[in-house]
Amino acid sequence: MPLLTIESVTKEFDGVIALQDVSFGVEASEILGVIGPNGAGKTTLFNCITGIIPPTRGTISYRGEAIQGRQPYQIARLGIGRTFQVVRPFPNLSLRDNVLVALGHRHYPGLRRALSACRTDANRRIAAALLTRVGLSSGHDRAAGTLPLGLKKRLEIARALALEPRLLLLDEPSGGLRHEESQQLLDLIRDLNREGISVVLIEHNMPIVMGVCHRLVVLDHGVKIAEGDPAAVRTNAQVIEAYLGKAVN
Ligand SMILES: Nc1ncnc2c1ncn2[C@@H]1O[C@H](COP(=O)(O)OP(=O)(O)OP(=O)(O)O)[C@@H](O)[C@H]1O
Ligand SMILES: [Mg+2]
Incomplete structure (x- = not known):
């Protein structure tokens, strides 16, 4: 099937x-x-x-x-x-927070709840790994809106991967x-x-x-x-x- x-x-x-x-x-x-x-x-x-x-x-x-x-x-x-x-992506959130929101969506729909609940050390490590995975190995504190298009596209893939x-x-x-x-x-x-x-x-x-x-x-x-x-x-x-x-x- x-x-x-x-x-x-x-x-x-x-x-x-x-x-x-x-x-x-x-x-x-x-x-x-x-x-x-x-x-x-x-x-x-x-x-x-x-x-x-x-x-x-x-x-x-x-x-x-x-x-x-x-x-x-x-x-x-x-x-x-x-x-x-x-x-x-959320332009005013950092790369890391964009991925944290996506990680949070698995458990909590709604932006604010997702972010606060998901800012754990373990999730930060997962977010860093996902960003590195798509070729964004540094600048995780940078606001997503400042990225050039090619890197925004990678961020989008990292966010999608966060949902496993x-x-x-x-x-x-x-x-x-x-x-x-x-x-x-x-x-x-x-x-x-x-x-x-x-x-x-x-x-x-x-x-x-x-x-x-x-x-x-x-x-x-x-x-x-x-x-x-x-x-x-x-x-x-x-x-x-x-x-x-x-x-x-
Ligand atoms: N929300 C919508 N309301 C009305 N028409 C729509 C809507 N979304 C898509 N269409 C129409 O449906 C058709 C298919 O659009 P679609 O965006 O799926 O094409 P596409 O293959 O993705 O094109 P492209 O390669 O340009 O991205 C088009 O005629 C488009 O104008
Ligand atoms: Mg299209």
């Missing part, structure tokens, strides 16, 4: 069909890429999985249990973590990153996957997609137009057409 199963998921926004009858599975410990042109419905799919918005129709099952319509915190507690396309996810959804993690930063991100994704975390990666950067993903799902105008291994998908005629006739490379 796949870890996550999306079955006939449709999402309509006031007449706009953002997802139409989308079905696929995410196998335990795979890295699945979700690609497609702008507006294809990729972020909407993550929003439906993580409970930010309920699907209009369809079923989303995690470890065999239907989860559609549940609250985001409930879904996070089941072990589904995510990062956002537009990063949103079994499945991690990454929405364009390489957007705005320099080549070298993207390569480090690739290594991190591979390492996390080796440790047993399944990853679903929304990504426009094709070298990253082709280099790291075991399998791809392609969306176009809310419809799944292809699914399969990266080599087969990149030569699929419908996929090439969706990318305005440009070769997918």
